Amino acid sequence: MPATKTVSILEGNMFVVSDLRGDIDASPTETKGLFAFDTRYLSQWILKVNGQSPNVLSTDDLQYYSAQFFLVPGTGTVYVDADLSITRIRAVGNGFHEDLTVLNHKADPVDLDITIEAAADFADLFEVKDALAKKGELYSKVEGGQLILGYRRDHFVRETWITATAPEVNLTKDGLSFHVHIAGHSEWTTGIDVRIGRAIGTKVFSIANYRSGQDRAALDMGKNLDEWLAAAPRLTCDWDPAERIYKKSLVDLAALRFTPGIVPGGSLPAAGLPWFMSIFGRDSILTSFQSLPVTQELAETTIKALAAWQGTRVDDFRDEEPGKIMHELRYGELTAFQERPHSPYYGSADATALFLILLDEYERWSGNDALVRELQPEARAALNWIDAYGDRNGDGYVEYSRRNTETGLENQCWKDSWNSILFADGTNSKLPRATCEIQGYVYDAKMRSARLAREFWNDEKFATDLERQAAELKRRFNQDYWIPDREFFALAIDGDGRKVDALTSNIGHLLWSGIAEEDKAAACVRHLMSDELFSGWGVRTMATTEGGYNPIGYHVGTVWPHDNAFISWGLVRYGYRAEAARIAQGILDAAPYFRDRLPEAFAGYPRQRTQFPVEYPTACSPQAWATGAPLLMMRTLLGLEPTGPRLFVDPAIPDSIGRLELLDIPGRWGRIDAFGRGRVDVTQRTDPAAAREMALHLASA
Amino acid sequence: MAEDTRAFFESLSTRGYEPLLHRVSGSYRVDIDRGDGNWQIWRVAVDHGALKVSEDTSNADCIIKCSQEEFDRLVHGHENVVAAFLQGQVEVEGNLGLAQSFQRLVH
Structure with missing residues (x-):
């Protein structure tokens, strides 16, 4: 499979995956498209200006629910005009809204044919994964000023409704086209709404009301994200990446929130993009557990929803x-x-x-x-x-x-x-x-x-x-x-x-749960920290000594951040604070190589060999329990333990991380601050240079 | 069959309390299309698991509409409420969370 760059924006179980131009041109087995409720509502969405695909200047997806694409007309065989630029600003929310704008930078007017090819295959996510054929009938029609793409199988009906605000719009069964005249030094713009609908009885309804126009859902989402970030504890750290990793985790966690119908008003973490935007027992529980120092709302909703189911x-x-x-x-x-x-x-x-x-x-x-x-x-x-x-x-x-x-x-x-x-x-x-x-x-x-x-x-x-x-x-x-x-x-x-x-790494979970007897736990810790299990970044799912070991085998050799977060927390339970800190540091060290977002898993190659962590090829990103891993690791390093009405703080922080503060931790105590200073040496090897450094460190301590 | 449906709702009435709904309060109305232009309508009010069944057409928090055939499939466990809803065989108006809990009455 060729590695093509994609841009993903999401909200709950709804997401849009496109290329860097903003186009969607999905093959049956790949994940580009507009997805909602495990169904692909758009599989084609291709913009052309005078028959040419534009070229990308830049793409900005700073918000998880919106993206901006800055384009110039494609050159093709004939050079069209470099004095135009095109922007697409897209926000997801009950379908998506796109503002398409063309700017004419010249003094002379220009006439353009702008088209968007649209199609939907209504594939079930399982079908995309396994390349299955459809059993029902696809249709496409223009009706009541909108383009309707649909799929019917008995009573099962799903539709995508597309409308544009520009009066020039011409809707056909294959998409939208606009014949536009733009005066010199001016611009043309249209809003486009793509809404998803499904049949309830004989009528098709939009799954939720999407407010089109400028006052749209994206604004609410921005406010919502700001509130979410403001409510979370603040983290400061001498080691710069920690703050970025923490922020990324919070934003990704916000993006992964999912409101289950069975618990109105609450949200819980879905398992991961793109395959797992849904409630999962194990994933939602573990992610909620990891997130407790930051928010208890996710755990509450997870508990209520899983109880109801x-x-x-x-x-x-x-x-x-x-x-x-x-x-x-x-x-x-x-x-x-x-x-x-x-x-x-x-x-x-x-x-x-x-x-x-x-x-x-x-x-x-x-x-x-x-x-x-x-x-x-x-x-x-x-x-x-x-x-x-x-x-x-x-x-x-x-x-x-x-x-x-x-x-x-x-x-x-x-x-x-x-x-x-x-x-x-x-x-x-x-x-x-x-x-x-x-x-x-x-x-x-x-x-x-x-x-x-x-x-x-x-x-x-x-x-x-x-x-x-x-x-x-x-x-x-x-x-x-x-x-x-x-x-x-x-x-x-x-x-x-x-x-x-x-x-395997499973022995680490025995420390988390406390089932291992002390002497046996000590032996397990030796294994966990050995070269066979510990790659330098983290504990591998399976040791290099085993017959089934494969550094790029999904569960037989890769390193999983969430696995390590729980192992590290388990080490704390048994008093192995230095080892816990060493694992936490290893995993956190890997994050900057992935733009501060820990992946679901990465390869089990020894750290000394590759120098950088190698991403596992088809992993989800963001993935919920990988997103939660840094949060549990902050808890590990600060030694946060609720004890009766208070939060007990007992830090053991790597000296390389320095001072770590988590302020305004919410809980039964109201809000409380926790901080600690790095005093734990997590040097992997006592080679001569490191030993000298350590001696200096001890002398100055 | 209509008789089975009546028997089902009467059994709910006899049961009087469903422990699996101890956290649920709200009302259902079940509209069953008998196919000859006639509807059989039942109302179930739930108060923390306590059930009150009536043949009452007044409004409810959650209205579930389906064919007689579909209702039979649900009651006999051949299909669950979620699948039937996703398939479009069952229409739900009002509180969707409540509709999901309805499965616990037909289990």
């Missing part, structure tokens, strides 16, 4: 079970016709425990005990799911094996590619699989739920039961998963009861 029955097609927290919700054609199970799909073995973890952590930060009391039935149903359904064979561990064998997910842990749960020799394991980190999450979920039961549900017996179960799980886990000769925890126990013995 909690599974209530056994449904093989959706991998649904009573009490289970969903994996993914989609709105496209394949979901509508039940050709995909995402209405919603429940194929996630960890989201239920993670839901409980987030509920407890959210209460610690926000003090919103009312929600914890209100959600007691949902929390109990989740706990019941763990024992009654999550543990399929009664061995005391949660394992997964999909009920939906056609379109369900094979791996229902975060490493969800089919070849991620491998033995040390690189061979694949058998289903059902009980991956280690899920057992850790269950341990943590039960310990945290015990607190909720005791403090808010007035059920001491339940609390004691949960603590007893958690202690028993911890004891057994440390026996059953431990690989004595290599001194780490198995990645999983597979369907044949074998220990899946590859060395």
